[in-house]
Amino acid sequence: MTSYANILVVLDPSVVEQKALGRAIELARLQDCQLTAFLSIYDFSYEMTTMLSGEERESMRQAVIADRELWIRELVADYQAAGLRIDIQVVWHNRPFEAIVQAVLEQQFDLVIKGTHDHDVLKSMIFTPTDWHVLRKCPCPVLLVKDHDWPEQGNIIAAVNAGSEQTHHSSLNQRILQQANALATLLHSKVQLVNAYPGTPVNIAIEIPEFNPQDYNQNMKQHHQLAVQKLAAEFGIPQEQTHVAEGMPEDVLPRLASELDAEMVVIGTIGRTGLSAAIIGNTAEHVIDRLDCDVLAVKPANFVCPLSKN
Incomplete structure (x- = not known):
């Protein structure tokens, strides 16, 4: 079973409620694990204070770091007193996502937990927020936390692409279901296996008169239903907890997360970066803004972090 022995918890000093820390505490109470309360800070004005020497600027930076460490110690003191293992790590870095990913690479974290909020769609495509960078580049699973509770006997959606015969999709499906099953066991929840499939391509229906869209849709649906049944049987998921629906995943x-009142959606992300990410985007990113529950993003087994060469 997948376990999270070493968890990086990303804090946000700009908000009162630390949702990521709350989720991490919930997990730590259910299993033995090490938490690291993590904060990346940076103030450009400290780098531009030319009247001060390098040593004096460093002293100022360390004073800011010490102040933030004190803030975190106050946040976690009661939990530490209750016996939870929580380390504190504050780093000075001008790119928060790089600080997070570098910490994962160096300290071998099993899971990153980060609070999130709705992003403006257009800005998400042009000015990529830290969330998107972490989703694309972090080698371990990333749990983005929203406001939905984790109830007993709740539902965890495992979002798969069962109909694809590509190796990387098959591998990702396996990892998604492993993570979903592990969390469902931990949280006493049920896994709901969800697979979306595309409808009839409009251009084909228009350009080829003899094309039968009804037959195409039926064949496509049956193909995905059989693939989902196979996956469900492999992971011990009852057929009544499988859902095959026509449409785009986003x-x-x-829709299904709302109907099932899901507490979490586990989804795969291939980590597309650069121009293709800006123009095409990743399915996980299109989905996240439209969900009111947590999202666990999982990378393929052979994922190579673009920062690992640095």
Whole structure:
């Protein structure tokens, strides 16, 4: 079973409620694990204070770091007193996502937990927020936390692409279901296996008169249903907890998450970066803004972090 023995918890000093820390505490109370309360800070004005020497600027930076460490110690003091293992780590870095990913690479964290909020769609495509960078580049699973509770006997959606015959999709499906099953066991929840499939391509229906869209849709549906049944049997998921729906994942997943009152959606992300990410985007990113529950993003087994060469 997948376990999270070493968890990085990303804090946000700009908000009162530390949702990521709350989720991490919930996990730590259910299993033995080490938490690291993590904060990346940076103030450009300290780098531009030319009237001060390098040593004096470093002293100022360390004073800011010490102040933030004190803030975190106050946040976690009661939990530490209750016996939870929580380390504190504050780093000075001008790119928060790089600080997070570098910590994962150096300290071998099993899971990153980070609070999130709705992003403006257009800005998400042009000015990539830290959330998107972490999703694309972090080698371990990333849990983005929203406001939905984790109830007993709740539902965890495992979002798969069962109909694809590509190796990387098959591998990702396996990892998604392993993570979903592990969390469902831990949280006493049920796994709901969800697979979206595309409808009839409009251009084909228009350009080829003899094309039968009804037959195409039926064949496509049957193909995905059989693939989902096979996956469900492999992971011990009852057929009544499987859902095959026509449509794009960014439409199907939020709808089913709402209908099932899901506490979490486990989804795969291939880590697309650069121009393709800006133009095409990743399915996980299209979905996240439309969900009101947590999202666990999982990378393929052979994922190579673009920062690992640095």
